[in-house]
Amino acid sequence: MSRTLEHFNYLHQIPELGFEEFKTAAYIADALVSSGFQVTRNVNGTTGIVAELNSGEPGPVLALRADMDALGHMIDGRLEARHTCGHDGHSSVVLTAAQEVTVEGLVKKGRLKILFQPAEELGTGAIALTDGGVLEDVDMLLGFHLRPIEECPMGKAVPAMYYSASATVEVDFNGKAAHAARPHLGINALDAAALAVQAVNGLHLSPSLTWSAKATRFLCDAGVTNSIPATARVCWDLRSAENEGMAELKTRVLRAIEGSAAALGATADIRILKEMPAAIIDDEATEVIREAIVEVLGEEGLTDPKSTPGSEDFFHYLRLRPQVKGGFWGLGANLTPGLHHPDMHFDREALALGVQVFKACVRRVLG
Ligand SMILES: [Zn+2]
Ligand SMILES: [Zn+2]
Numbered sequence: 001m002s003r004t005l006e007h008f009n010y011l012h013q014i015p016e017l018g019f020e021e022f023k024t025a026a027y028i029a030d031a032l033v034s035s036g037f038q039v040t041r042n043v044n045g046t047t048g049i050v051a052e053l054n055s056g057e058p059g060p061v062l063a064l065r066a067d068m069d070a071l072g073h074m075i076d077g078r079l080e081a082r083h084t085c086g087h088d089g090h091s092s093v094v095l096t097a098a099q100e101v102t103v104e105g106l107v108k109k110g111r112l113k114i115l116f117q118p119a120e121e122l123g124t125g126a127i128a129l130t131d132g133g134v135l136e137d138v139d140m141l142l143g144f145h146l147r148p149i150e151e152c153p154m155g156k157a158v159p160a161m162y163y164s165a166s167a168t169v170e171v172d173f174n175g176k177a178a179h180a181a182r183p184h185l186g187i188n189a190l191d192a193a194a195l196a197v198q199a200v201n202g203l204h205l206s207p208s209l210t211w212s213a214k215a216t217r218f219l220c221d222a223g224v225t226n227s228i229p230a231t232a233r234v235c236w237d238l239r240s241a242e243n244e245g246m247a248e249l250k251t252r253v254l255r256a257i258e259g260s261a262a263a264l265g266a267t268a269d270i271r272i273l274k275e276m277p278a279a280i281i282d283d284e285a286t287e288v289i290r291e292a293i294v295e296v297l298g299e300e301g302l303t304d305p306k307s308t309p310g311s312e313d314f315f316h317y318l319r320l321r322p323q324v325k326g327g328f329w330g331l332g333a334n335l336t337p338g339l340h341h342p343d344m345h346f347d348r349e350a351l352a353l354g355v356q357v358f359k360a361c362v363r364r365v366l367g
Pocket of ligand 1: 121339
């Protein structure tokens with residue numbers, strides 16, 4: 001069995017949620033130490049790892065990034081961690097590439113840094129590592145994600161993935177309880193929440209922007225049906241292909257929510273639970289990836305860059321450190337029935353191709 005599959009089989013068996021990747025991080029950090037990397041564990045107090053290989057020669061600093069966390073699914077009424085976004089695959093690929101790079105002596109100038117980040121799904125792992133200083137000396141940062149089969153099949157790869165910005169907005173509407181026979185003495189939080197849902201649905205941003213805004217959770221229950229409910233909670237999921245579009249969308253959505261609550265005398269406590277920026281991708285980094293894909297998979301294995309309504313916390317690195325040239329590619333693996341599906345599976349033979357592409361990138365930048 002290949003080393004990549006050995007890593008994958010182990011990591012797949014120990015799925016851990018964001019910021020709780022204790023066994024996962026221990027396994028990866030130990031393997032990197034054995035391969036001769038200078039390893040820092042618990043970056044910024046998290047499970048994050050940064051490993052470094054120094055050629056001893058002047059040159060650029062290239063960083064490769066993998067995410068480590070699994071998702072929490074409700075299976076038969078119980079919360080269960082599962083690797084349904086393929087981050088076990090990402091970690092296996094980047095770990096194997098790092099190990100083979102040392103064995104084959106591919107870092108001839110500059111330095112190679114390897115980032116294993118926690119909590120991609122929570123949207124805060126990349127921010128924690130950036131705050132921990134991992135990018136201060138980095139010139140180029142490369143990451144990747146397995147793609148669903150509809151987007152990119154096995155044997156092909158996408159040189160640049162243009163992810164969308166996303167935001168999760170949670171709002172508590174606060175009204176005033178009263179007997180349902182005397183509604184004029186209360187303020188119905190359900191009415192305020194429902195009005196806000198309609199107000200957001202009635203927003204119209206420029207048709208030239210790619211965006212969506214929809215309510216995804218509505219909770220309201222006073223416990224009895226003959227009482228005016230004093231509280232209601234609604235969540236919205238916002239998406240935009242452009243960071244400018246997201247800024248405008250957020251402003252308009254929050255105004256619609258506050259206005260709806262105020263119209264009925266209620267108040268709205270607004271929290272942004274999770275936020276990811278749209279892709280910020282550098283042409284030079286994309287060119288490195290494009291050449292690496294062609295070397296490994298041939299011209300027929302190279303697709304055009306793709307846009308996706310999905311989002312990726314990788315782009316927080318580039319939002320927070322705009323001097324870093326970022327590249328993010330997609331690997332075909334016949335992944336089905338979809339990312340985040342509890343039964344997600346893919347062709348594991350694709351992982352070896354991912355290792356080859358990353359090694360080709362390292363040779364191009366540090367060879
Ligand atoms: Zn995911
Ligand atoms: Zn993912």
